[in-house]
Amino acid sequence: MTTASRRLTNFLGVERNVTAASGAVFLVGLGEELWKKFLPKYLELLGASATVIGLFGTAEDFFDAIPKIADRLGRKPFVIATFVCFALFPVAVVLANSFAWLVGAFVIGGLREIGEPSRKAMIVDFADAQTRARTVGLYYLVRSLSITPASAIGGLLWRIRPQIPFFAAGVIGIVGTLLFAATVEERKAV
DSSP: OOHHHHHHHHHHTOOHHHHHHHHHHHHHHHHHHHHHTTHHHHHHHTTOOHHHHHHHHHHHHGGGGGGGGHHHHOHHHHHHHHHHHHHHHHHHHHHOOSHHHHHHHHHHHHHGGGGHHHHHHHHHHHSOGGGHHHHHHHHHHHHHHHHHHHHHHHHHHHHHOTTHHHHHHHHHHHHHHHHHHHHOOOOOOO
């Protein structure tokens, strides 16, 4: 690494775990946003009423209380579980062939939130105290860059076949999950 790139790396607070987690979140975020805006339209294609579509959104919010356990048991397994649920949710929606299976898909969707506080806390823990604000800002910049084009890409894929953005999101999400699991080490805050 050259002196200039080392200075830039130090200034930005880039650390191996932050870089790996950012790459994983880029992929998982891209996958999530690829299909999410099309979910109501897809449910409508399946014949769901506006009331049913609204109830599914409410079901996801039910699981927001689960994350408190993660700090006691370790954050990384919860983040991996979250990423797996992010990857499986769109695929489960598309594969659901009955209302009951669709309910099951939305249970998976609700479970996406179990590791969100842990993921955010891990990023803060990885960042050096001197560069924490820059590191966290850079991390969210990478996340935002993945989200920005995703809906447009999802729209192009939808035109080919409505299920494609959902399956593409699942594949991209699994790749991000594997990247995270293989490269990010768990560390406690000091």
